[in-house]
Amino acid sequence: MKPSIALKGQLDFVSLAQVIQFLSSNSSNGALVLKSPYINQPxxxxxxxGIITNAFCGDLQGIDxxxxxxxxxxxxxxFDVNRVETERVITQSLMEIIMEGARMLDEGRIQELGAENQDIAKPFRPHLEEGVNFIPSPDVDYSYVVEEEIFSPGQNIVEExxxxNWICVILDGYADVIKDTKKGPFTLCRIGPGALIGDIAIVLKKENVRRASVISVDxxxxxxxxxxxxxxxLALMSRSLRGVLLGLNRRLAEVNHNLSRLHVSDKTYDIKSLSGRDVFDFNRSDKLFTITxxxxxxxAKGSQGYVKVAEMEHGDFVGRVPFLDLGHEPSQAVLLPSEDFAVEELPTEDIVAEYENSSNMIQCIASYISNCVAATTMQIRGTGKND
Known part of the structure; x- marks a missing residue:
């Protein structure tokens, strides 16, 4: 069988993080083959x-x-669509891989090939406090930009x-997303070029109250x-896809709320004694449901105990969304339903097809919110402490 190359390009033009986000969002099957001028083996x-299952680099295999x-x-x-490996050796979510890989590169824990032969100027990024994540941003369709505004360092862009009733994209500079807590202001994350400020609920005029403050760093x-x-x-979308996007929006609000709560209380749970509830069985892991x-x-299992990631209610989706990697159910978190819990299966294939035919901006909004959910979930899993 001849190789079937569906995508190719240059790593000095498109970063590895951007490539794997694109392949994940398109639920791609195959192998991404990288070739460097500084090493013989690909x-x-x-x-x-769309899930990263394994990786190979010289003598290394898996997550390393x-x-x-x-x-x-x-x-x-x-990207060769004929090379498919179904065995999953890597269990980390896409966002875990991207954020940890970028952090290791910044800290010098992995080698930047060719760096010893040239003076490489790394992109400027303001100093980040320990425990605060920088959220990677997908490529935005800048044809949607109708006006520009400039904010000075330390200025409130949004106040909780x-x-x-607007949505913006950061064209240049960095900002911190901050939530007010009983212990005072708490930095949820840092965002930079390509990041979106605002959400889908604003567009659909369902809600326009800002849930956090955004303050410029530079x-x-x-x-x-x-x-x-x-x-x-959004108005032309099917109810199913629009419901998934609104559900994604609510998940971001939930994970932000629970990260802030953990900052105040550090509360973990005994999963066996959580109201005596049974774990919802996702034996059909490729199915997507809505709560009726x-x-x-x-x-999810944190570093020192189980922590609550989100509370789901009527109308929310549960299950794996093929074009999004949240680091949630069914593989990396469990669902504990109420006694009267009931779900209805969604037309997953139709939703995926419609999403793939949607505009770049709609896909960008979904991808960015997904990145935020996944990154915040990583913080939640690493925050909980036993009393």
Whole structure:
């Protein structure tokens, strides 16, 4: 069988993080083959339905190989759809891999190939406090930008509790997302170029209260997006896909709330004694459902105990969304339903097909919110402490 190359490009033009996010969001099957001018053997990252299953780099295999490939900032890549490895050796979520790989590269824990032969200037990024994550951003369709605004360092871009009916993209600069808690201001994450400020609920006019403050770290240039254009696209969607996107929006609110709660209380759970509830069985892991009755707690195993990630209610989706990697159920978190819990299966294949045919901006919004959910979930899993 001849290789079938569906995608190819240059790593000095498109970063590895951008490539694997694109392949994941398209539920791709195959092998991403990387070739560097500084090493003879290619590196390989395997995908099955958009999930990274394995990686190879020289003598390394699995997650260590995947991390090492973040040091390949020059060279070529191609995606071969005929090379499929279904056995899952790597269990980390996409966002865990991207964030840890980028962190290891920044800290010098993995080698940047060719760096010893040239003076490489790394992109400027303001100092980040320990425990605060930087959220990677997908590529934004800048044709949606209708106006620009500039904010000075330390200026409030958004204030928690205020109302706002706009969505912006950061064109340049960095900002911190901060939530007010009983212990005072708590930094949820840092965002930079390509990050979105605002959410889908604002577009659909369902809610316009800001859930957190956004404060510029350095000078920030914002691009105001064409809200009416995005609204028209969402209005033409099926109820199923629109429900998944709104559910994704609610998950972000939930994980942010629970991370803030853990900052105050550090509370963990005994999973066996959580109201005596049984774990929802996701034996059909490729299925997607919507909650029609009752509610459920999403619980993940943290570094020192089980922690609540989110509370799900009527209308929320549960199960794996093929084009998003949240680091949630069914593989990395468990669902504890109420006694009256009931679900209805969603038309997953139709939802995927519709999503793949949606605009780049809709996909960007979904991908960015997914990145935020996954990154915040990583913080939740590492925050809980036993009393």
């Amino acid at each position: 590196g390989v990252i395997c995908f099955n339905k 190989a995947a991390y090492s490939l973040f040091g390949w900032t020059e060279g070529e890549f191609e 509790g205020n109302h706002g 000078e920030v240039t914002l691009g105001v997006l064409d809200l009416e254009r995005i609204h028209r696209e 009755q009752g509610w459920a707690s999403l619980v």
